[in-house]
Amino acid sequence: MPPRVLALLNRPSLEAEPHAPGAAPFTLVDPREPHLSVLDLGVTRGDGVFESLSVSGGVAQALDAHLDRFAVSAARLNLPAPDAEAWRAAILAVVAELAPGGQHVVKLVLTRGVEGEGRPTGWVIATPAPDHGAARKGLRVVTLDRGYRHDVAETSPWLLVGAKTLSYAANAAILREAQRRGADDAILVSSDGYVLEGTTSSVVLRHGSVLATPRSGMLPGTTQARVFEWAQGTGFETRSGLVTVAELATADAAWLVSSVRLAAPVRELDGRALAVDSDLTAQLNAFLLA
Amino acid sequence: MPPRVLALLNRPSLEAEPHAPGAAPFTLVDPREPHLSVLDLGVTRGDGVFESLSVSGGVAQALDAHLDRFAVSAARLNLPAPDAEAWRAAILAVVAELAPGGQHVVKLVLTRGVEGEGRPTGWVIATPAPDHGAARKGLRVVTLDRGYRHDVAETSPWLLVGAKTLSYAANAAILREAQRRGADDAILVSSDGYVLEGTTSSVVLRHGSVLATPRSGMLPGTTQARVFEWAQGTGFETRSGLVTVAELATADAAWLVSSVRLAAPVRELDGRALAVDSDLTAQLNAFLLA
Numbered sequence: 001m002p003p004r005v006l007a008l009l010n011r012p013s014l015e016a017e018p019h020a021p022g023a024a025p026f027t028l029v030d031p032r033e034p035h036l037s038v039l040d041l042g043v044t045r046g047d048g049v050f051e052s053l054s055v056s057g058g059v060a061q062a063l064d065a066h067l068d069r070f071a072v073s074a075a076r077l078n079l080p081a082p083d084a085e086a087w088r089a090a091i092l093a094v095v096a097e098l099a100p101g102g103q104h105v106v107k108l109v110l111t112r113g114v115e116g117e118g119r120p121t122g123w124v125i126a127t128p129a130p131d132h133g134a135a136r137k138g139l140r141v142v143t144l145d146r147g148y149r150h151d152v153a154e155t156s157p158w159l160l161v162g163a164k165t166l167s168y169a170a171n172a173a174i175l176r177e178a179q180r181r182g183a184d185d186a187i188l189v190s191s192d193g194y195v196l197e198g199t200t201s202s203v204v205l206r207h208g209s210v211l212a213t214p215r216s217g218m219l220p221g222t223t224q225a226r227v228f229e230w231a232q233g234t235g236f237e238t239r240s241g242l243v244t245v246a247e248l249a250t251a252d253a254a255w256l257v258s259s260v261r262l263a264a265p266v267r268e269l270d271g272r273a274l275a276v277d278s279d280l281t282a283q284l285n286a287f288l289l290a
Numbered sequence: 291m292p293p294r295v296l297a298l299l300n301r302p303s304l305e306a307e308p309h310a311p312g313a314a315p316f317t318l319v320d321p322r323e324p325h326l327s328v329l330d331l332g333v334t335r336g337d338g339v340f341e342s343l344s345v346s347g348g349v350a351q352a353l354d355a356h357l358d359r360f361a362v363s364a365a366r367l368n369l370p371a372p373d374a375e376a377w378r379a380a381i382l383a384v385v386a387e388l389a390p391g392g393q394h395v396v397k398l399v400l401t402r403g404v405e406g407e408g409r410p411t412g413w414v415i416a417t418p419a420p421d422h423g424a425a426r427k428g429l430r431v432v433t434l435d436r437g438y439r440h441d442v443a444e445t446s447p448w449l450l451v452g453a454k455t456l457s458y459a460a461n462a463a464i465l466r467e468a469q470r471r472g473a474d475d476a477i478l479v480s481s482d483g484y485v486l487e488g489t490t491s492s493v494v495l496r497h498g499s500v501l502a503t504p505r506s507g508m509l510p511g512t513t514q515a516r517v518f519e520w521a522q523g524t525g526f527e528t529r530s531g532l533v534t535v536a537e538l539a540t541a542d543a544a545w546l547v548s549s550v551r552l553a554a555p556v557r558e559l560d561g562r563a564l565a566v567d568s569d570l571t572a573q574l575n576a577f578l579l580a
Contacts, residue, residue, distance in 0.1 A: 152435075
């Protein structure tokens, strides 16, 4: 079984022309070969959107939720709407090529395409999932300023806050800054003191029997949504809304949750120990893996 | 003569291994073919930097200034330092392939490379310059919120404000919002009321005999620097510093200046007419083209 599988979409959106009229909806190609033009706006301007899905036991997790959010991100960037059925078919074909027992990450990417051509570029790539065992035992996290007010997504939608765009250079730099400070990851905070999100994850915190997640213009996390779905059958109350940095610092427990790493508890926040709720972490990850 | 010329660098930085040991420093390749991996961090995260140079009469304008700024952008992203001599050689080889009389744009791109390989990707591409004749007669411009305080580059350097990164999705969205409002371009303003820059240009304004440009953590514009160099031999005083939105609105004249479009006067700001200083515009562009 190949470690990486790549499918190129022939017609990522029904609103634009196909790349090869009459050809198959997607083509499996060698991921070691180059497939992108240096004039693709995905690379020259980071002008595109993505989603990352976890594939476990041969099943792409939360596929519909990811396809829905992919479409929302595309709409925020005024990209042609992705053709959900073409993407679903490409994802299933890629997953069918993978070793059935393994853990993989499938990434969907839609770019505005080569400048002047008016056709988006789209691909689906599966890669082996990294080992997140250590992260699930506990992360050292620092808070870092994201520079924006918490409400900037509403006041200034052209900043694309919350859309999952290819313009992630700042997220990469934020992660480097966190590592420079001896941490594993960062939680981004607004210029007016609210918790936003992790660099590639949502934040969930517990105060007593309440699970809370910040809502500040970011797209809802698919994994955070599943955590709240889990909470329905338990004694936990859930809350989505503004979360201050003080509320995070005084939480009984906190997690960074994402499709690939699942629920990773925060064991240290800005150099101060935070209690790890091992029991709840185990329950959450058992549910998310199921 | 080909309309586009592309050179791929074998070793974009001496701090990293070459792509093909022992091969030539760069290779001229067909720009219509794909040359990038879908796993290049330049596209998956917009994790890279660029510069755009104007080529006029077979000469790359302000080459040293652009190479210097390219290195500064790379350092802000902790990318391996570009090997200036390799880039210069590739640029000169690309320019030598162009029709000598034409106007072209040469773009340099350095990305963090394919994830896990530890080698940056670099290329130089020349394309025909668009016709900016209309822009040089006058632009309708709107001011749009950039979401950041004016001093965020100093307080939160991990946001990469000012570095010329490939993460330009917001700039592209800002330009679409400007066009939606019936304008040609936007001037970005800070959340605390200061003028920052255009979407792909610097701002220069005139009050009487003073030419001013905002300085708020952005990298100095190479064309703006040449405008101030021109001013030295004239009766104009120059000033770099904070510029408020009110100072912009009450300017006697204003320009968006950039390597490719040169000095484009602002003829309308947020729906109000602004005087166009045609005489000064002509003098500036004659100097910049020389």
